Amino acid sequence: MYRQIRVNSAHTRFQKILFRNKDGELCDYELDTVTFGVNCEPFLAIRILQQLPQDIRGQYPLASDIISNFMYVDDVLAGTHTKRSAVLAIEELRLALESAGFPLRKWTSNERKLLQEVPKEHLISADFLELEEAIAPVRSLSIPRLELCGAVLLTELAALVISEMPPHVYETFYWTDSTIVLAWLSRPACTWTTFVANRVAKVEQCTDGSKWGHVRSEDNPADLASRAVSPQELKDSALWWRGPAWLHLKQEQCPSELWFHPKTELEQRPVKCHTVAVPSAVEILERFSAFDRALRVLAYVFRFVKSCRRKGVASSVELTAAGLSEVQERLIVLTQKNEFPAEYKVLSNKQPVPPASAISNLNPFLDGNGVLRARGRLQASEMLSYDEKHPIILPARCRFAELQVLFIHRISLNGGNQLMIRLIRFKFWIPKLKMMVNRTIHSCRVCVIHKKRLQTQLMGNLPRARSTFSRPFTHTGVDFAGPFDVKSYVATSDLTTEKFLVRSTSPKDSSPPRSSLSTPTSAPSLVRTSVSILPTAAVLIGSEQKRFDVRVLVDPSCPVSRIHVSLVKALNLTVTGVGNERLCTTEIRSKTSRMSKQLLMLVDEQMDPKVQDMFHNMTLADDRLFHPALVSAVLGADVYADLMLPGIIASQDDLPMAKNSKLGWILSGRGSLPKICKYSSCKGGRMFMPNS
Structure with a gap:
C-alpha cells in the first residue's frame, strides 16, 4: 500500500x-x-x-x-x-x-x-464469515443454566456486532423467554452460586439490567427453529421475518408485562451468619504481654468512651497516675466478678460467704469501691498501709495475676522468689503465689542465662606449725573467747575495738593455761581499732537551674534508686504518683569526672527520721571522709553497673576495700583508723589509695 x-x-x-x-x-x-x-x-x-x-x-x-x-x-x-x-x-x-x-x-x-x-x-480460498452453531457442553446442565449460557452468548454477540457498526449511539434491548434468567439478572451476582454468579457478572459488565425484557414463547421467533415448521410456513411467517408486533414500538408503548422482574430462590447462595461475642475487659488482657502497656492502652480506651458519652474531656494528652489507678481498680473488680461470681454476689447483698467457698478462710469483704479484700488480723497496726492490712484477693489462674507477677519481676530487676513475694503481698493476696513466682522465674530468659553455680572460696595454706610433724604440744594455741566488739564514739567517728583472748604456750612454759578478763597478764589482749565505712560518694544532683553537693550511698542490694524527700523539695523536682509509689527524675553528675546520668528515683516519704538516725555521725568514703553528714540519696542496682569501672583493691593491712567507679574510688568495709588517716589523701576531691 x-x-x-x-x-x-x-x-x-x-x-x-x-x-x-x-x-x-x-x-x-x-x-x-x-x-x-x-x-x-x-x-x-x-x-x-x-x-x-x-x-x-x-x-x-x-x-x-x-x-x-x-x-x-x-x-x-x-x-x-x-x-x-x-x-x-x-x-x-x-x-x-x-x-x-x-x-x-x-x-x-x-x-x-x-x-x-x-x-x-x-479470491481467497477460505471463508471467515461462517457462523458455527453453539453446542451445549459435554457435562449435562439444567435448563435454567443453559438459558443463562444463551444470555451470555447473546451479550457477547451484541457487543461484537455493535463494535463493528458505525460509531453512533444505539439503544439496545435484550430479550429472553426464561423468567429464571431474568430473576438472576435482577439481583447482584454475589447472591447466587458460583456458576450462576460468574455468568451474571459477565452479563452485567456488558449490558444494563434494566434493558432486559421477557418475551413469551408465542412471540419468540427463535422458537420457530426448534419446532416442526415447514419452509413454506417460515416464508410466510411475519414473526420469523419481522419479529413480534410490539418490537417496533418505543419502550413506553410496549406491554408492561414485558418488563417485570420475577423472583426465584433457585441457585441462591446460602447465607452464613457469624455471631461474635464482645470480650470483656478481662479477656482483652489476653492480647497483652506487659501489664504497664495494658494499663495505658485501656486508659486511653476508657478516656475515649467518656469523651463520647460527654462525661468530660481530658485536660491533657498525657495519662495521670489517678487515671491509671482507676483503670487498674476496674480491671481488679472485673477479674473478681469473673472468677468469684458467687462470692461477689452474696457479699454485694451483705450476706456471708458460703463455707464451701475457696476463699472463705480469708474472711473476704467488699470495700467502698467494690473491691474484694481479705479481712485479716492486722487492723490494729499503725505502721501498715490499708493494702497491707486488707490485701486484694486475686485468683491464681487469671491473666491479671500473671501480668502482675511478670510486671513485679521486671521492675525488681529480675528479683528472686522472696523479693517478689514480698513486693506482691504489699497489695495482693494470691493463692499459690509461690508456684506462680517460680513459674515466672523459670520462664524468664534473663534469669535462666544468669543462673549458675555460686563460686566457693578457696582455703588458704596451713601454717608451718600445723603442717610439720612435731612432738605433741610443741606448738599450741587456744582461743578462749572472742572477738569482742567494743564500740565507742570518739569525736564524730564510730570506733570499734576488737579484742581476742589468746593463750600461747611453748615447751619451756609448763604452767597450766589460765584465762581471766580482768587480768591482762594471764590473757594478753590484741587490740585493733577499726572504723565502719559505708560505700558513699560526693556528687552533684539536681538540674541546670539548681544543683546541690550531696552524698549518695552506692548500694547494689537496693533494687531501685531512692532520694530523700527533703532533697526533692529543696530542688523543686516534679513528683509523679504511680499507684502507692512516688517517682521523680533528676540528674546526677560526678565531681571527679565528666560522668552525667538521668535517673528515675523513688521518693520515700517515710525515710526521713530513719535515715537521720541510721547515718548520723557515720564516717563516709568521699572527699569529706571524716566529717559528719547525712545520706541524701541511694544509688541502687539499676545504676550500679553503669557507675562501676574496672579496678579493685582488696582489704589488706587494716585498710578498707576500694572500688573504682565513675564517681571516684569508693571505700567500704572496715579498716584501721590510724592507717586510713596515714595513707589516704584528698586531692581535687579524688581518693587515692596505696598499692600495698
Whole structure:
C-alpha cells in the first residue's frame, strides 16, 4: 500500500539511496513513493485514504461511504441488505480504489454469487464469515443454566456486532423467554452460586439490567427453529421475518408485562451468619504481654468512651497516675466478678460467704469501691498501709495475676522468689503465689542465662606449725573467747575495738593455761581499732537551674534508686504518683569526672527520721571522709553497673576495700583508723589509695 502512494516531487530529495546502475556504478537515487521505515509513512497512507472518499463522493457515493466507515488501513469489511446493492457496492469500491492506484485483492463473501465478476486469482480460498452453531457442553446442565449460557452468548454477540457498526449511539434491548434468567439478572451476582454468579457478572459488565425484557414463547421467533415448521410456513411467517408486533414500538408503548422482574430462590447462595461475642475487659488482657502497656492502652480506651458519652474531656494528652489507678481498680473488680461470681454476689447483698467457698478462710469483704479484700488480723497496726492490712484477693489462674507477677519481676530487676513475694503481698493476696513466682522465674530468659553455680572460696595454706610433724604440744594455741566488739564514739567517728583472748604456750612454759578478763597478764589482749565505712560518694544532683553537693550511698542490694524527700523539695523536682509509689527524675553528675546520668528515683516519704538516725555521725568514703553528714540519696542496682569501672583493691593491712567507679574510688568495709588517716589523701576531691 505504501509503495502505491506517490510523494510530492519537491520532497523526493529527502528520500535518497545509494544503488548501482546497469554498469555497476554507485549512484544517488530519489524514491518517488512512500518508503518503509520513514516515521511519517502511516500518517501519509491514512491521510490519502481520508482524502479519497471526499474526491469520489459525487462519482462513487457507495464506495465513499464504505471507505470512510468500513475500512481499516488496507482492509475492507462491509455488507448490504440486498444482493443488488452488494453488487453495486463491489463495483464502485473496486473502481474507486483502482483510480487511486489501490487494486483490491483477496475477496470473499458469504454469498458466492456476488463474487462471480471478480477474477479467481483475486479470491481467497477460505471463508471467515461462517457462523458455527453453539453446542451445549459435554457435562449435562439444567435448563435454567443453559438459558443463562444463551444470555451470555447473546451479550457477547451484541457487543461484537455493535463494535463493528458505525460509531453512533444505539439503544439496545435484550430479550429472553426464561423468567429464571431474568430473576438472576435482577439481583447482584454475589447472591447466587458460583456458576450462576460468574455468568451474571459477565452479563452485567456488558449490558444494563434494566434493558432486559421477557418475551413469551408465542412471540419468540427463535422458537420457530426448534419446532416442526415447514419452509413454506417460515416464508410466510411475519414473526420469523419481522419479529413480534410490539418490537417496533418505543419502550413506553410496549406491554408492561414485558418488563417485570420475577423472583426465584433457585441457585441462591446460602447465607452464613457469624455471631461474635464482645470480650470483656478481662479477656482483652489476653492480647497483652506487659501489664504497664495494658494499663495505658485501656486508659486511653476508657478516656475515649467518656469523651463520647460527654462525661468530660481530658485536660491533657498525657495519662495521670489517678487515671491509671482507676483503670487498674476496674480491671481488679472485673477479674473478681469473673472468677468469684458467687462470692461477689452474696457479699454485694451483705450476706456471708458460703463455707464451701475457696476463699472463705480469708474472711473476704467488699470495700467502698467494690473491691474484694481479705479481712485479716492486722487492723490494729499503725505502721501498715490499708493494702497491707486488707490485701486484694486475686485468683491464681487469671491473666491479671500473671501480668502482675511478670510486671513485679521486671521492675525488681529480675528479683528472686522472696523479693517478689514480698513486693506482691504489699497489695495482693494470691493463692499459690509461690508456684506462680517460680513459674515466672523459670520462664524468664534473663534469669535462666544468669543462673549458675555460686563460686566457693578457696582455703588458704596451713601454717608451718600445723603442717610439720612435731612432738605433741610443741606448738599450741587456744582461743578462749572472742572477738569482742567494743564500740565507742570518739569525736564524730564510730570506733570499734576488737579484742581476742589468746593463750600461747611453748615447751619451756609448763604452767597450766589460765584465762581471766580482768587480768591482762594471764590473757594478753590484741587490740585493733577499726572504723565502719559505708560505700558513699560526693556528687552533684539536681538540674541546670539548681544543683546541690550531696552524698549518695552506692548500694547494689537496693533494687531501685531512692532520694530523700527533703532533697526533692529543696530542688523543686516534679513528683509523679504511680499507684502507692512516688517517682521523680533528676540528674546526677560526678565531681571527679565528666560522668552525667538521668535517673528515675523513688521518693520515700517515710525515710526521713530513719535515715537521720541510721547515718548520723557515720564516717563516709568521699572527699569529706571524716566529717559528719547525712545520706541524701541511694544509688541502687539499676545504676550500679553503669557507675562501676574496672579496678579493685582488696582489704589488706587494716585498710578498707576500694572500688573504682565513675564517681571516684569508693571505700567500704572496715579498716584501721590510724592507717586510713596515714595513707589516704584528698586531692581535687579524688581518693587515692596505696598499692600495698
